Amino acid sequence: MSTAEFESVDVLEAEMTTPAPSMVTELEARNVSVWFGPRKVLEGVNMSFPKHSVTALIGPSGCGKSTFIRTLNRLHELIPGAALAGEILYEGKDIYSRDVDPVHIRLAIGMVFQKPNPFPSMTIRGNVLSGLKLSGMKRSNHDDIVEETLTAAGLWTEVKDRLDRAGGELSGGQQQRLVIARALAVQPHVLLMDEPCSALDPASTLKIEETIRQLSKEVTIVIVTHNMQQAVRVADNTAFFLAAENEPGRVIEQGSTTEIFGNPKDERTLDYVNGRFG
Ligand SMILES: Nc1ncnc2c1ncn2[C@@H]1O[C@H](COP(=O)(O)OP(=O)(O)O)[C@@H](O)[C@H]1O
Numbered sequence: 106m107s108t109a110e111f112e113s114v115d116v117l118e119a120e121m122t123t124p125a126p127s128m129v130t131e132l133e134a135r136n137v138s139v140w141f142g143p144r145k146v147l148e149g150v151n152m153s154f155p156k157h158s159v160t161a162l163i164g165p166s167g168c169g170k171s172t173f174i175r176t177l178n179r180l181h182e183l184i185p186g187a188a189l190a191g192e193i194l195y196e197g198k199d200i201y202s203r204d205v206d207p208v209h210i211r212l213a214i215g216m217v218f219q220k221p222n223p224f225p226s227m228t229i230r231g232n233v234l235s236g237l238k239l240s241g242m243k244r245s246n247h248d249d250i251v252e253e254t255l256t257a258a259g260l261w262t263e264v265k266d267r268l269d270r271a272g273g274e275l276s277g278g279q280q281q282r283l284v285i286a287r288a289l290a291v292q293p294h295v296l297l298m299d300e301p302c303s304a305l306d307p308a309s310t311l312k313i314e315e316t317i318r319q320l321s322k323e324v325t326i327v328i329v330t331h332n333m334q335q336a337v338r339v340a341d342n343t344a345f346f347l348a349a350e351n352e353p354g355r356v357i358e359q360g361s362t363t364e365i366f367g368n369p370k371d372e373r374t375l376d377y378v379n380g381r382f383g
């Protein structure tokens with residue numbers, strides 16, 4: 106089977122197994138610009154994330170994808186010298202409003218990073234429950250939460266007999282799924298993932314992609330990826346970022362993944378998705 110055929114089968118499978126995202130907007134960026142000190146790195150980003158959709162953010166290194174995804178749950182403001190203009194509306198309200206608690210926002214809008222970051226000497230069970238404990242969130246039935254979230258993260262059958270072993274004993278791919286389970290334990294509505302598979306082997310990557318597709322039935326997902334096939338496999342929508350030399354990053358084009366990969370309007374998008382640069 107040729108590569109082209111292989112890819113089109115993937116698209117077909119994605120369409121058959123991914124439920125249609127709802128039309129309700131859960132999260133929306135309005136005219137978001139970002140500076141680090143005097144340097145503007147992101148210009149006027151507008152993007153809306155329908156409830157229970159998966160959105161892929163693609164583009165070459167340094168174009169502002171990580172910066173943008175961090176603005177979506179107020180991790181951005183923790184960086185010294187970071188500034189922001191524009192609005193991020195979550196369920197219709199600007200998350201940067203004075204009366205909004207950033208801790209509440211980061212619980213509702215969770216984040217998974219490139220490098221899996223479990224607490225290595227803490228047990229698997231302890232890791233899953235750690236976000237709950239740190240946030241002071243009260244949920245009873247800890248055994249059920251551990252089983253439910255590890256199942257949702259696609260890790261349960263691999264670890265159910267060793268929940269009291271250290272998180273650091275797991276493989277990289279398992280650790281990333283453990284971190285996803287930890288993020289899910291606080292019942293987020295949105296999950297942000299910044300290149301969650303770039304440190305993983307292909308088999309673990311496929312497991313995480315399967316997990317993303319399952320999770321998107323209940324959670325809105327935004328994922329940064331450099332893997333074009335991954336965007337095609339998991340994302341309903343795709344946004345292409347690009348920064349010209351000495352210019353801030355911008356969204357060049359966004360739309361349904363099928364359109365962005367199959368029939369992009371901008372030549373730069375076409376070149377990028379076909380691997381001609383970046
Ligand atoms: N903490 C920071 N301080 C200063 N500049 C930063 C910081 N983080 C990122 N940048 C700059 O912002 C731009 C966008 O970076 P980033 O969002 O990491 O891009 P991407 O994730 O697309 O590779 C880059 O020019 C980068 O050097």
Ligand SMILES: [Mg+2]
Pocket residue numbers: 170171172299329
């Ligand atoms: Mg990045």
